[in-house]
Amino acid sequence: MKHISKFTFSITLVLLSFLSNAQEKTSKENINIEKGIAKDSIPPKKERYGLRVGVDFFKLSRSFFEKEYKALEFVGDYRITRRHFLAAEIGNENKTVNEDQLNFTTKGSFLKVGFDYNSFVNWGTMENVISIGLRYGASSFSQTLNSYQVYNTNPYFGETPIVLSGSKFDGLSAQWIEVVAGMKAEVLKNIFVGFSFRLNRLLSQKSPDNFENLYIPGFNRTYNGDFGAGFNYTVSYFIPLYKSTVKTKESKKKPNTKKEKK
Amino acid sequence: MKKILVLLLITINLSSCEKDDICTDETTPQLVLEFYDISNPSIKKPVINLTITAEGQASLGTFNGQTKILLPLNTSQDQTKYSLKLNSTSINGSNEDFLEFNYTRQDIFVSRACGFKTIFELNQTPLGLIKSEPTIEDGFWIQDINLLTSNISTENETHIKIYF
Numbered sequence: 475m476k477h478i479s480k481f482t483f484s485i486t487l488v489l490l491s492f493l494s495n496a497q498e499k500t501s502k503e504n505i506n507i508e509k510g511i512a513k514d515s516i517p518p519k520k521e522r523y524g525l526r527v528g529v530d531f532f533k534l535s536r537s538f539f540e541k542e543y544k545a546l547e548f549v550g551d552y553r554i555t556r557r558h559f560l561a562a563e564i565g566n567e568n569k570t571v572n573e574d575q576l577n578f579t580t581k582g583s584f585l586k587v588g589f590d591y592n593s594f595v596n597w598g599t600m601e602n603v604i605s606i607g608l609r610y611g612a613s614s615f616s617q618t619l620n621s622y623q624v625y626n627t628n629p630y631f632g633e634t635p636i637v638l639s640g641s642k643f644d645g646l647s648a649q650w651i652e653v654v655a656g657m658k659a660e661v662l663k664n665i666f667v668g669f670s671f672r673l674n675r676l677l678s679q680k681s682p683d684n685f686e687n688l689y690i691p692g693f694n695r696t697y698n699g700d701f702g703a704g705f706n707y708t709v710s711y712f713i714p715l716y717k718s719t720v721k722t723k724e725s726k727k728k729p730n731t732k733k734e735k736k
Numbered sequence: 737m738k739k740i741l742v743l744l745l746i747t748i749n750l751s752s753c754e755k756d757d758i759c760t761d762e763t764t765p766q767l768v769l770e771f772y773d774i775s776n777p778s779i780k781k782p783v784i785n786l787t788i789t790a791e792g793q794a795s796l797g798t799f800n801g802q803t804k805i806l807l808p809l810n811t812s813q814d815q816t817k818y819s820l821k822l823n824s825t826s827i828n829g830s831n832e833d834f835l836e837f838n839y840t841r842q843d844i845f846v847s848r849a850c851g852f853k854t855i856f857e858l859n860q861t862p863l864g865l866i867k868s869e870p871t872i873e874d875g876f877w878i879q880d881i882n883l884l885t886s887n888i889s890t891e892n893e894t895h896i897k898i899y900f
């Protein structure tokens with residue numbers, strides 16, 4: 475009985491605190507609305523909508539510095555709502571991987587489509603983006619096993635010779651999902667610089683016989699358990715197409731919340 | 737947002753620490769020999785100072801008191817010939833027999849770290865496993881051979897039983 479009353483008491487206490495909180499908020503909001511009316515004379519905020527296209531400079535620079543890597547990736551996004559962007563990447567990769575036991579070359583193209591959600595609240599007319607998004611990726615590629623060395627735990631007959639295989643596996647493919655976290659900042663008028671981190675999860679793949687897809691264009695190196703990771707550094711150009719007025723309700727609220735903090 | 741970025745960075749770091757750079761899978765198998773007593777075929781019999789040498793190689797070792805020995809097969813040739821010399825430390829009592837293995841090889845992909853392994857398929861009996869004597873004949877110490885499998889793909893099973 476004692477416990478029950480204790481419980482009831484504390485629950486009531488907690489609930490009461492919510493109540494008072496809620497009241498406080500509503501009173502604040504009331505003030506906001508009152509103050510907001512005074513600010514109504516400000517012209518409604520307009521935001522630009524359009525297409526942003528760019529190039530991944532991370533892949534481009536690696537192509538210059540790494541001898542056995544050639545890749546190009548174009549990125550693009552199209553703003554559909556205040557916070558949502560349709561986004562896509564398309565590219566081509568040619569990479570030779572040299573492992574202890576293996577040497578192989580992967581060549582192919584990839585396409586990723588999805589969306590970005592901008593969680594960054596811009597001030598004034600700024601158009602910066604801190605986003606999280608999803609992509610569906612697909613790649614079509616070929617693998618060439620250049621050479622390999624048989625792994626032998628007992629080196630009694632000496633080190634095993636390197637076998638020059640040269641067998642080529644064509645018509646390979648892979649599909650995956652990517653979670654993207656990135657940011658873009660406008661550094662010059664209409665020119666954006668940004669980067670993104672990606673975590674990939676392989677959905678399906680067509681593997682070669684007696685070999686594996688150890689590298690997939692667009693997906694990058696595969697790890698045990700079908701996971702992968704990626705990074706890009708983009709420079710892109712924004713093509714403004716039209717302007718849209720921000721809804722009055724939101725434009726009213728924002729300057730007020732700022733004032734409240736002061 | 738910052739939390740998400742930090743989380744992502746941690747996961748990327750973790751995934752790069754994954755142990756797929758070290759080969760831990762089973763790779764090229766060796767031939768597994770087991771030694772049994774000819775007078776009591778169900779009982780294992782330990783070898784005495786058995787020196788094993790592949791043709792053209794230094795000695796693999798001298799085994800004493802073991803009932804199970806692993807013999808590596810040559811992964812760059814289709815034939816491996818071993819000399820098995822029993823009582824090798826004794827001047828008069830030693831006895832040398834040859835075992836010749838003829839096989840086909842196949843390279844199988846294992847993983848990124850291990851690369852490929854070779855598995856062997858012994859040729860049809862009797863050509864897959866040939867027992868022979870040295871030029872100065874001293875009689876066979878190996879009295880019977882039981883080839884359990886001609887498919888040498890794992891070390892988890894015995895491939896050949898030798899009775900002496």
